[in-house]
Amino acid sequence: MNKALEGVRILDMTHVQSGPTCTQLLAWFGADVIKIERPGVGDATRSQLRDIPDADSLYFTMLNHNKRSVTLNTKSEKGKEVFTKLIEYCDVMVENFAPGALDRMGFSWDKIQVINPRMIYASVKGFGPGPYQDCKVYENVAQCVGGAASTTGFDDGPPLVSAAQIGDSGTGLNLALGIVTALYQRESSGRGQRVECAMQDGVLNLCRVKLRDQQRLAHGPLKEYPQYPNGKFGDATPRSGNASGGGQPGWIVKCKGWETDPDAYVYVIIQAAVWNQWCQVLGREDLIEDPEWATPEARLPKLEQAFALIEEWTMTKDKFEVMDILNPLNIPCGPILSMKELAEEPSLRETGTIVEVDHPERGKYLTIGNPVKLSDSPSNVQHSPLLGEHTDEVLSEIGMSEDEITAAKEEGAV
Ligand code: CAO
Helix, strand or coil, rough: CCCCCCCCCCECCCCCCHHHHHHHHHHCCCCEEEEEEEECCCCHHHHHHCCCCCCCCCCCCCCCEEEEEEEEECHHHHHHHHHHHHHHHCCCEEEEECCHHHHHHCCHHHHHHCCCCCCCEEEECCHHHHHCCHHHHHHHEEHHHHHCHCCCCCCCCCCCCCCCCHHHHHHHHHHHHHHHHHHHHHHHHCCCCEEEEEEEHHHHHHHHHHHHHHHHHCCCCCCCCEEEEHHHCCCCCCCCCCCCCCCCCCCEEECCCCCCCCCEEEEEECHHHHHHHHHCCCCHHHHHHCCCCCCHHHHHHHHHHHHHHHHHHHCCCCHHHHCCCHHCCCEEEEEEECHHHHHHHHHHCCCCEEEEEEECCCCCEEECCCCCEEEEEEEECCCCCCCCCCCHHHHHHHCCCCCHHHHHHHHHCC
């Protein structure tokens, strides 16, 4: 079966996480992703957080499946010549270097357009145009400058970053969407274009509800926030602990075993539509009609008490028992699943969301498969390339003879 992006060639200059997330996704959809790496060194993540001596790290392998690797020194004269041929050969170029790195290499957007007017040139940077446009940015910096850290955590604690890589992988997803959109527009315009995604923008986009709350603050306290009963609000959206981001109050409560198991918790939601069911489960049918409790408005100042009542009950059950009891009653809830539990979950293996891959140097390991499932474009996850594994193959595809390849190697260009 053909894959959706078969025939699309990507010149992949990405490194670390944000850019590689994007190009890995495009590779899973069938694009031919040619990853350019510095001779002898490669993507810095190949050797970061290594668990097996001398083998590519999981950090690298889990972000670079289904790609080809070419080593090329794009700063040498010969390297620039080869790089120019690759720009002619490919449809899309993706990079996430520090600001200005490609210009310093001698490949500005103006120049790239002259070499290949159909080229789509896609970049991730930390910031968009403005006072910080020249800054380098890593994941947690993006979470801090994009509004996530100031709104995550508990009211009485410091700002908190999330384990979810919303700055890196989140922005990589945006970039992939920008690229396929530009490819679609190229069908009618015949021209390539520039695609730019700032990590600050990507994080802020995911924090939309917190900008909503910032504006609601001007009209009174945020009644679903845990600080509401005490009425302590400043002039910016505060941290709201584990409160639900929507209009249906939620919280994380303890389950049986919480004293020793750090993940013996469940997220529960007091959805207005299931208040009756909650009262029945808790054995508090008296609260169904009690005007002090019966409506969502009446409950808002008492959410802490409501969750305490629920916790009294959940602490008598393990998190899966809670799921088994609440789900048939249509009460929304979710156990706090550990990475160990997720890694061992059979249904995630069956859907290809978690995949076991065999790597020539490191053997078998688990990775996250394509989270986007297309019925006509199945994703099969192949191991990441070894450094320079496809150099000869790709250079001969762009018309270089064996002698030319040997000469480029002797010069240290590849
Ligand atoms: N041949 C020759 N030179 C190469 C090369 C190649 N194949 N590949 C890279 N280089 C050079 C670059 O041109 C650059 O040289 P100059 O500094 O002389 O211009 C140099 O290698 C290093 O690139 P860099 O500055 O991007 O790398 P860094 O490790 O110093 O910074 C990072 C890393 C991520 C902070 C920075 O790239 C960045 O801010 N990127 C944009 C935001 C981003 O994507 N961040 C997410 C990273 S994942 O957490």
